[in-house]
Amino acid sequence: MGVEGIGARVVRKEDRRFITGQGRYVDDVKMVGMSYAHFIRSPHAHAKVKGIDSTEAMKMPGVIAVLTGQQIVDDKVGNLICGWAITSKDGSPMKMGAWPAMAPETVRFVGQAVAVVIAETKNQAKDAAEAVVVDYEELPAAADIKAAIKPGAPQLHPEAPGNIVYDWHLGDEAAVKDAFSKAANVVTLDLTNNRLVPNAMEPRAAVAHYDQAEEHYTLYTTSQNPHVARLVLSAFYNIAPEHKLRVIAPDVGGGFGSKIYIYPEEMVALWASKKVGRPVKWTGDRSEAFLTDAHGRDHVSKAEMALDKDNKILGLRVKTHANFGAYMSLFSSAVPTYLYATLLSGQYVIPAIYAEVIGVYTNTTPVDAYRGAGRPEASYLIERMMETAARQLKVDPAELRKANFITAFPYQTPVIMAYDIGDFHASIDAAMKAIDYAGFPARKAKAKADGKLRGIGLSCYIEACGIAPSKAVGSLGAGVGLWESAEIRVNPVGTIEVLTGSHSHGQGHETTFCQIIAERLGVPISQVSIVHGDTDKVQFGMGTYGSRSLAVGGTAIVKAMEKVEAKAKKIAAHALEASESDIVIENGEFKVTGTDKSIALPMVALAAYTAHNLPDGMEPGLKETAFYDPTNFTFPAGAYICELEVDPGTGKTSFVNFVAADDFGRLINPMIVEGQVHGGLAQGIGQALLEGAVYDNTGQLVTASFMDYTMPRADDLPSFQLSHTTTLCPGNPLGVKGCGEAGAIGASAAVINAITDAIGNNKLEMPATPDRVWHAIHG
Amino acid sequence: MYETNYHRASSVADAAATFAKGAESKFLAGGQTLLPVMKQRLAAPSDVIDLSKVQEMIGIEVSGDTVTIKAATPHYDVAQSDAVKKAIPALANLASGIGDPAVRYRGTIGGSLANNDPAADYPAAVLALGAVVKTNKRSIAAEDFFKGLFSTALEDGEIITAVSFPVPAKAGYAKFPNPASRFALTGVFVAKTKSGDVRVAATGASQSGVMRVAPIEQALKANWAASALDSVTIPASGLLADIHGSADYRANLVKVMGQRAVTAAG
Known part of the structure; x- marks a missing residue:
């Protein structure tokens, strides 16, 4: 309906303030009497804290306080929690070590805070921090999975013998064994899914204020889910009861998962604001972001696939070690289990799957969900396996995939997920046509004549978005429900405020959600405001992650709108002396169908609030709330094909073409969807070619700045060729699936499959740096 | 950044005189290295003498x-x-x-x-x-x-x-950038002087900083052509190794960039 409704490429409403530098981020918040926090962080990966001497620091100009880990323990501030309980194979609960907000006794990763200086200025806090003497007794460190699980390895937590958090499994081991016994061919592959640093453009920040008169706290923070932050800060960290704590996440400059969690710094800022009686600001710098933002991925896996003589997959066996870093971050436990192993069926009929996942502590930064969260790891594994199988069986990789595609829906996989709908042939066909797959051999031959190694790689991903329903995730160990809320306020003059429990930190909600309203009411989006990110304004909501905001949050908006429209129609019918069933909504007017009688939305709204002439018994006002709990995940899927060339002299990869055919269901704003895909592809390609967090064997982060951590830049990436095939999601009224993570989930396998095709060597790990590729070519 | 005294020099002589007065003076040119290092508190000059406006x-x-x-x-x-x-x-x-x-x-x-x-x-x-x-x-x-x-x-x-x-008779430069920093992972400059001498230098490669590359110089003296380096082997010993490039990879880059520099030189 209209130029701003569903399907319209509306320019983003929020971009005016972003582009003109008027976005309001946490660091822009200034309060009277504000002080500044600077954290003192461990330079060691593993050490005992023998003592902290702040005598000299306290004498320095502007210093208000030096607060330590022992004080936060003494004040009974709770330890950080992990919100998803995973049970090991043997029935035992996962083994968690305690994570105090500042370490009172032991530090377990470089960058862990042991104390904080509060001073009048940021520079004074930094100066004083240098004068605080921390006496460390260094301990041996386990810097990676291999080092942590070997006999005699340094132990991180007494609660977790052998540094094992859990040894979990999913699927039918006996059925898989049986499948392998019948196999005509078995394909095996060892893979590493490299550790990534999220690097949101805006580093984390917090401004905390304690109001003594009201005994009330306010926290401005860089959060993807302010209500969850408030809940956790209240219920687990004992900062303040929920009604005495307001959490505001204003404009937030990117999250990618890393701003889901409630980190020590935000807790300490709140606690310290009461302790010193002053508002406290902490703004992380880039170095702190590298060391303390939850990292992503970091799996080491062995995969085996059984196929019959007709190249049909019989079974899949996977064993994965997942590195959690030094502590279990908020949702970390679920990432390599229920967000990973449940997707190992990919787009294929695999009758038997068995996955084992061993979670491991190491002396590194904690690891948690990062764009895709478990699904990129699953997709990378299965798609490299398909390519490996095709090469081993000497069949075309596209044909092998097609021969094994799931074609009948709904489809129950052997690993929990029930795919509701999809058309995998449609997306691979679209991608193959877009890249002229048939013409590739000729192009490869031509490139060879020019001295270049050309390769093509496919990746057919499926993912699960809008994690749900609450009852099901609760039965699997989740500590929260994963519904979403919306409130629609039609003001007396007919303008509309939509309060959503989701949070926008780059996704474009202020535009997309308005388009849903515009579609239904036929009003311009300028009459609609989206309100989010403030626990004092918005009803409880679950926030934004896992590509859930539209499928879950958008549906909550639709549900609330249905209630608003039902009431408004009653008011309109009463005013127009017509039957409620004859009222239709068009172009912002309520019309009596088949007549020229109508009443505009502002008049309906005014009638609702003046209440001079409402139907008998009707309450005044026009405001409705809905809480929506989905019945299933949504399942975006698609096919990516990458064509590239490798320079055999240097091992450098250059893109020739990258095509993406995605099925996201209905698109509300195709331009925003394309932007999301571009960003996701950049991160997926970044993982494949460029990005990788590297620790040395003492646990020092070698890639602790952009001088060594290769963030993708525009000239590292091709111009993407995007297209969409559509199956509407049957699980929600909008028919939408989610698009925020797809690119990051599907891209990396396509790139690596293309490089290994080009160089004729399947032994290649991510990131496929020129050095690694050159060695893979030349041995 | 630590506090420092900033001076904008008006001449070379003024800059030298101001430098001498400071306890721990540093010259500032474009500031592309010094300023980031100061911002990270890794350098604490008492006085910074800005040469960029001299x-x-x-x-x-x-x-x-x-x-x-x-x-x-x-x-x-x-x-x-x-x-x-x-x-x-x-x-x-x-x-x-x-x-x-x-x-x-x-x-x-x-x-x-x-x-x-x-x-x-x-x-x-x-x-x-x-x-x-x-x-x-x-x-x-x-x-x-x-x-x-x-x-x-x-x-x-x-x-x-x-x-x-x-001014040389011919010269060319080819570099392979570090993927992260975009500094030279290895860069090779080849020059043929007007007197017919050949000088080749590589940056980014050696543990001792910029270096002359004798095997390439000898090969190019005999035959100024990229193909003249096909049989040249650069030893990996003494070369830098880090997460972006092992020593043998850098040794390869010295040769390959040398060839591309010759091609660029014409």
């Missing part, structure tokens, strides 16, 4: 067979200079590929050479072209100037005022 240190002159680039001339000016493009196109090309546009507007040749980052571009050109580094005290031959990683022949308080490059 007029006698800015500009490019070509006379006869010599191109002189004054020390505070930013990379952008060298890259854009018609005189440099005509006399030593490889030098203009090298300058056009340093860092990114923001770096090229600010960074200077004098700052680059005084810092002598082992992955910087200019040292390769200075050494391969046999340039002379001129200071407020003396002239230093390229051979004598570079003393290893971040180390030069400059004495405390000595200021590079200009660099004089003899």
